[in-house]
Each structure stands twice: as C-alpha cells, then as structure tokens.
Amino acid sequence: MSIELINVSKKFGSFVAVDNVSFSINRGELLALLGPSGSGKTTILRIIAGLERADSGSVILEGRDVTKEDPRDRGIGFVFQHYALFRHMTVFENVAFGLRVKPRKVRPSESEIRKRVMDLLALVQLDFLANHYPMQLSGGQRQRVALARALAIQPSILLLDEPFGSLDARVRKELRRWLRKLHDEIHVTSVFVTHDQEEALEVSDRVVIMNQGRIEQIGSPEEVYFSPKTPFVFQFLGDVNLFHARELSNGEIVFLPDDARGVEKRVFVRPNQISIALNLSEENPIPATIQYINTAGPMVKIELSDIKGNPLLAFISIEEFQELNLKKNMNVFLGIKSHHSFDSPPNF
Amino acid sequence: MRLKRFLVLCFHLLLIIVAMCFLLLFLVIPLFVVFFNAFSQGISIYAGNITRKETIESILLTLKILLIVLPLNTVFGIACAWYITRYTFRGKKLLLTFLDLPFTVSPVVAGTIFVLLFSVNGLLGEIVEKWNFQIIFAFPGMVLATLFVTFPFVARELIPIMEEQGQEMEEAGRMLGASTWQILLKITLPNIRWALFYGMVLCSARCVGEFGAVSVVSGHIRGKTITVPLEVEILYNEYNLIGAFCVASLLCIIGIISLIFRKWIEKRDPLHLYMKTYKYGD
Numbered sequence: 023m024s025i026e027l028i029n030v031s032k033k034f035g036s037f038v039a040v041d042n043v044s045f046s047i048n049r050g051e052l053l054a055l056l057g058p059s060g061s062g063k064t065t066i067l068r069i070i071a072g073l074e075r076a077d078s079g080s081v082i083l084e085g086r087d088v089t090k091e092d093p094r095d096r097g098i099g100f101v102f103q104h105y106a107l108f109r110h111m112t113v114f115e116n117v118a119f120g121l122r123v124k125p126r127k128v129r130p131s132e133s134e135i136r137k138r139v140m141d142l143l144a145l146v147q148l149d150f151l152a153n154h155y156p157m158q159l160s161g162g163q164r165q166r167v168a169l170a171r172a173l174a175i176q177p178s179i180l181l182l183d184e185p186f187g188s189l190d191a192r193v194r195k196e197l198r199r200w201l202r203k204l205h206d207e208i209h210v211t212s213v214f215v216t217h218d219q220e221e222a223l224e225v226s227d228r229v230v231i232m233n234q235g236r237i238e239q240i241g242s243p244e245e246v247y248f249s250p251k252t253p254f255v256f257q258f259l260g261d262v263n264l265f266h267a268r269e270l271s272n273g274e275i276v277f278l279p280d281d282a283r284g285v286e287k288r289v290f291v292r293p294n295q296i297s298i299a300l301n302l303s304e305e306n307p308i309p310a311t312i313q314y315i316n317t318a319g320p321m322v323k324i325e326l327s328d329i330k331g332n333p334l335l336a337f338i339s340i341e342e343f344q345e346l347n348l349k350k351n352m353n354v355f356l357g358i359k360s361h362h363s364f365d366s367p368p369n370f
Numbered sequence: 371m372r373l374k375r376f377l378v379l380c381f382h383l384l385l386i387i388v389a390m391c392f393l394l395l396f397l398v399i400p401l402f403v404v405f406f407n408a409f410s411q412g413i414s415i416y417a418g419n420i421t422r423k424e425t426i427e428s429i430l431l432t433l434k435i436l437l438i439v440l441p442l443n444t445v446f447g448i449a450c451a452w453y454i455t456r457y458t459f460r461g462k463k464l465l466l467t468f469l470d471l472p473f474t475v476s477p478v479v480a481g482t483i484f485v486l487l488f489s490v491n492g493l494l495g496e497i498v499e500k501w502n503f504q505i506i507f508a509f510p511g512m513v514l515a516t517l518f519v520t521f522p523f524v525a526r527e528l529i530p531i532m533e534e535q536g537q538e539m540e541e542a543g544r545m546l547g548a549s550t551w552q553i554l555l556k557i558t559l560p561n562i563r564w565a566l567f568y569g570m571v572l573c574s575a576r577c578v579g580e581f582g583a584v585s586v587v588s589g590h591i592r593g594k595t596i597t598v599p600l601e602v603e604i605l606y607n608e609y610n611l612i613g614a615f616c617v618a619s620l621l622c623i624i625g626i627i628s629l630i631f632r633k634w635i636e637k638r639d640p641l642h643l644y645m646k647t648y649k650y651g652d
Contacts, residue, residue, distance in 0.1 A: 094544055098545060106541065119546050174546075
C-alpha cells in the first residue's frame, strides 16, 4: 500500500517536531527515516500509525485520507522501539492477540489462529519458544516476536521504530540482513526509523534524511551518499573534513591556505578522498602534521592537523600506509582526490 | 582500634534498643492490652460481647458501607490513575494535589464539610429537603464521608506503577486492533492487578477503621448509624471497658489480616520485587 504525507506539521508545546513535511512511499518499498535524535522521524512514524495526530496536513493511505481515522482501522503493523511485548502473555498469546481481539464475525477459529501464529513464529524462527514469556527471551528474540505479532494482523503497512536500537552490534547486523531478506519475501510496504546511517544505507530501498523536523533529502542510498544535496546530509552520512578553500574566477578550487586569489569557499572532503605524500607536489600541496594513527580495521585512520591547527581525518589503505612508513608527528603533504561544495551558504 | 569498634557496636546496640522499645511501647503493648482485656473474662464473655445485637448491627453497617465504598473507589482509582498517567492536560499537578487532600485534611474537617453542605441549614440543604432524602445523620452521609476519606488509596497505588510501565503496551494493543475496553481488560488490568489489589486492601482497611469523619456525620443513632469504631467509642463511654476491648479486638484482627495480605501481595508481585532489587540490589 502506498503512503502519502502532505504538509504534515506537529508541535509539542513550543517545540516543532515536524515542520511541513511532504513525501510519499511507494507500494512494497522499504523506506528508512534517518536523522539525529529530535529530528522528528519517530513523530512522523507515529503520525502515519495514528498514534499521534498531526496539527495540520494529511496522511493518505492508498488514496484514502486517514488523517482522522483511528489507528485500529488503518491496518498498520507497528514494531515499537522497546518491543512493547505483553509481558503477562506467552510468546504465542502475544502473536495471537491481534487475531483474538477481532470482532466475532471476522475472528478466525481457534485452530486457524493456532496455525497462523505457529506459521508466523516459524517465519521468525522462534516456534520453539511459543510457550515462553517475553522476560525469558533475549533482545533479538523479543524483537522478532514483536515483528511476528505485528505481521499477524496481515498489515498492508509495516512501521518499525528504531527496530535494532537496543540490540548489541553483532545481533543488530544479523537482524537487519534478516529483515531485508524477510521484506524481499513478504513485500509489505515498510518504513523504519533509525539514527544509524549505516543501517539505513544498507537495508533500505530509499532513505529520507531528516533534520530539525524537516526533510533534507530523499533518495536511494547511492544518491544520498554520492550526491548529497545539503551540507547536513554530507556530514550525517559519514566522516567529513571541512576546508576553507578558495574558488578562482575560472571555477578552479585551490586549497593553499596562504593563497589570496578568488573568493573563500567551504569545501567538504571525505577522509578516504584524501591522499598523503611525503613530499610537496602539485597533487599534494597541503602541509599537515600527523597527530594520531589507528591501524585497527580495514583502513588506517590518520588524524592530522593543518598549519592553523584545524583537525583533519584521512583513511588510507594498509599497503599505502606501510609503503609511506608514516609515524606520529611526521610532516606530510595532503592531496584532495575529490571534494564537494554547496552553493547555498552552509549554516552550521 | 578495638575501642573504636566497641563504640560502633555500642552505637548499633543503642539504635536497636531504641527501635525495639518504641515498637514495644506503641505497638506490642497496646495490642496485648486489647486482646488481654478482651479475653480477661473468658471466651464466653468475649463471644457474648461480639454477638450482642448492637455489635452485630455495627458490623453489618460497616460491611454495607464497605460494599458500596470499595467498588466505587476501585473504579474511581483506576479511572483517575488512567487519566493522570495516560493523558497530559492542564492542571494535572493540581489534580494530584487534590488527590492527597484526604491524607492531609483531618477527617473531622471532612465530616464537618459534609454536615455544612447537606444539613437542613446547609448550602445544599434546600435541595435535600425538597427531595426528602436525608443525608446527614443517616447512611448516605456515612458512605459519602467514607468515600471521601478513602478515595486516594487505589489511585495512589496505581499511579506510580502505571507511570513506570508507560503506555507502549497499550499502544501496541491499539495498533493490533483492540478497542479501549479490550485494552483495559486484556492489557492494562492484568499488568496492574497486584497493585490494584494492594490498593483495595488499604482502602478496605481504612474504610472499616474510619472514625473521625463518620463520627461527625453519623449522629450516633443506636442501631442505625453506628459503625464498628463508633460502637467501640460508645461502649467505652458507657464504662463497658470489656465490651469496648472485645469490639476493638475485631478491628485489630482486621488490621493484622490486612498487613498479612499486604506482605503476601508484595511477595507475589514480580514488578514490586523488581523495583526492590533495582533499588537495594548490587
């Protein structure tokens, strides 16, 4: 089912949580709402669900305006951040809940409920825990019970609020691949909220990046990563170096700090787009000093400072690192392989 | 070093002795005196005192009041706790303060307020007279006074526990299609049942033992508006000390049973246990 938000705004007291947001989600899509805490992403999710009412604007599900509709009539499955499992019920009863509260006319028979619940538990690979209580499960297991419970009512839309937020790093990675696979199998329109850019870029079809209640950019993971529209997006999606470079009248950008030609321009460079050389050259014109080296991981992380003392970050391969034989406090020269700049004045 | 340890030990002993003396003086001895005096003339006299017509009448009246007040205050407590913990609204703090009013205001004042309101010369006296429905110095007044004195107990037990649980479970139920009624019965109540029961025990204990407010509105009409605590007072004023102690022993037994109930509930409530370990555990 498609979802459309039109000019949605929401205030809590004087705090503007969502500020005139419009976007649409295609049928069968897996969409990530990405942003720092307080950016309004959870509020948007709750407005779609009907748990929160927008101050203005409307929510359209498959062409039907549901802005004023009760959440129970929307046919939406919701997975809460802290799972919100019914702790006085077994796993089985948790999943069966949505079927049992249906009006008698449409309620499936006991044997049907049993079959449907066990099928769902098998889908999330937890059928052996049917008679356990939530308290007895691990975080990852609770998460999957919550998912099975949300799927039990055969929702046309699945909303997940920070689905992996309270899990440890390893379980988290496993579960998000599993969620991607599950989505490819059942193809229900899904929206999940996250503050983890890696998670959003890895799992989703499209990403909505939010900041201070507004949308910064919408696009596929590749689009937002490789062609960010705003400085915020660029900064939020990975480590970043800020250079005060100068733009010449012919459009060329020079990084030399003491060059007085052209006009000043702020330029963003990812750490892996910085090259390091031992000698000054045309490609490597920027002098810097190595402050700290961290070799643990697939790339070597090097912290440097330029002449003015501004901190810089560069990632280089281990081979390159060994070849250059870099040490702490060494003076080196940096080159910029590619950079990004924004026309609108960055306001941070 | 040894002297220091000795002094610390002495200090601990002193504290324990003070606490013990206090307990002995204000709890054990009075309780003992009540039961000792009640049974001082033998079991048959005790039984005779308990089964006297006036005593039975007072017990029945107290039970009648309890049967009306407890359900009303239970429903009120649940509704009040639900409203306070599930909604944000203007004047929430004020409402919480009002909820404590019966704890802070002397019961005698509460009783007097009802007298001033509903007596013939009172503010609402005209209406009362028009409908020919006596409230003061009659059963309805006593129910009202008891209601007022005991209304915070259930709500006060439920509010912290419902605050702690949050409303995620209820929201989950709503998203799964449950009606408000189904959410209340299948999600909210099962999760607060022990706290609710606890609040009801406290409410009952206070309801049975209430003296001040009820005393003011009752008018002390023998066989009509005398509850168990009032009966104790009357017997005492008539210099029937043994009788007074016999009836008082009933109240003591009810109090002790409530205490045992309370301990039992605390043991059964997993959340309570959790909060305990959370507070005092390692």
